[in-house]
Amino acid sequence: MNNRILPGAKQFITQNADRVAIVSNNSTHLPADLGEILAGHGVALPSDRIFLAGVEALRSVARSGVSRVMLCAAPRMRGFARSLGLRVVQDNPEAVVLMRDAHFTYRKLERAANALRQGARLIVANADRTHPGPYGRVVPETGALLAALLACVDERSVEPWVAGKPCPMLFERACEGLAITPEEAVMIGDNPETDGEGAARLGIRPILIGGASHLSLLDLLEPVAA
Template identity: 75%
Template structure:
């Protein structure tokens, strides 16, 4: 499948990197497929430039224009919508990025609530966001993953765990949350556009059947799952090195 694909989409956490440490097999896979590769991740705490820098520290030259992240795309989506007042629950870096897009960040009376992975999530933030949603304010969520893989087999709580808390005290919402990341189509489509290919010409390599697998399949893209319940590891996808 890799040999005939015109595009190779790679997940970040648990596939290319664990705790932002690049896996050796990922380094070799990227090198083997070079310009056919795009990174498609539900990451909502980093910018493409950050991942470009992490890759560069590991000796991998990779253009940030081929890195597509749920947090960044969520904020761009909100900026394009023309929302005036935004209650943003996110890491400081993402708040700074939101301001560069012209978004006005507020604590109360928002036009939209935006939720991302926020390691500084507090009871006060939960209270403000829940009451805004109960008043009919729409909710945009970067990604719905509950966890992602961490070092030593540990899990890292993700945006979906915060979403569960928010939904638990928001009651029946007038509007369903808009989820930007995988398994939704937006990140896959942006990546394929960036590689100038159709979804059916790409494979998606990831570790999560609910996001990487299901999302790719819905677009006619071939998913290749590694880790977890899959018998494959990333090293199994490497082409043999000819001596």
């Protein structure tokens, strides 16, 4: 995650105030972390209107009644899991929870694969294989780790549950947070496969900016009265 915001983002959020929620496949940070970054740019957005794949995946696991989890994730997320009452273990878990893990190792891969072979459920924050990095580089994401893990098991016997876009949960949570229906929402994003497809599946109108789109966030700002 970089600490930059798009041109026009501050003005757009300010203009729309209570009508904005953020949904992101981020699985290494908490909403308060992103709230602090936005605040540093002069953007005020409550953390309860920031919905992140990693956080929502762990909340869903905690609500399901699972208590023992093998968590492949950043230390920040392990601490959050424990705050939800989840017990983070290395052996005999009820579920393997997979997120972006910059310290993923062969040993973790071995333990997770064998846990799945023994019947543990697989919960995945997002299926993105990469995300853009600086200078045109790519950063391996959770989906790359998922591909390695599924290569070690019989895929027919493992059905991952994915929290992030394009799956519906983040969009549903955002609509609940704004107290609106999907039909009353629009999704502004830059990725047609996650933002666009995911929103459309739920009946949310997608508006794509950047990339192949001719629109930018600046085009969506309300005109300022002279």
